[in-house]
Amino acid sequence: MIRQDALLRSVADDIILVAGGAEMLDSVRDMWSKLTRDAARHSTHFRDYFHEKSWDERRSELMNKASRGHFNIDVATFGGRELGFCISTVMDGAGEVESLFVEECSRGRRVGELLLQRSVEWMRDNGARTMAVFTVYGNDDVLGFYARQGFRPISIMLVHE
């Protein structure tokens, strides 16, 4: 469900970004599941971790962040059809792109770029002094996409199996 004051912005090529807060979370559940399957497919060492990650778990992590800081969801739509989404947060000046996904059939048409640019703008407007995104180790291709928008790798987190 989209809240009453959800921001509707016609941005380019008749793509409309629908923006809102945590109340929009359930509307991106299906796309989030596809994103997680994609993460499992790319992950070099933690395929099972992503396969087993549940929406309820992720939802409660995000609800928790929403209650402690700034929280935004953008859904890109075209003619009422959902093309992709981006979730962004800012906590204590630290901005984070939490999730970014574009439906496979809509990729390569700058929807991802549009969502990421809007996320950066929103994080800045909400006091972000740093902006970061975590990507799955093994999904090297996506690094080029992020580099074009000014995001470069700084460290690799190692997790004990």
Ligand SMILES: CC(C)(COP(=O)(O)OP(=O)(O)OC[C@H]1O[C@@H](n2cnc3c(N)ncnc32)[C@H](O)[C@@H]1OP(=O)(O)O)[C@@H](O)C(=O)NCCC(=O)NCCS
């Ligand atoms: C990554 C993703 C969001 C990009 O969305 P998109 O709408 O296809 O990207 P755009 O069309 O805006 O791409 C802009 C540019 O980045 C390039 N690009 C996009 N995705 C890329 C990828 N995975 N690898 C390399 N380059 C990529 C495009 O080729 C394009 O460059 P060009 O102008 O030279 O052709 C989308 O591919 C996706 O949802 N992937 C699966 C989930 C994922 O990896 N999410 C990020 C997790 S952190």
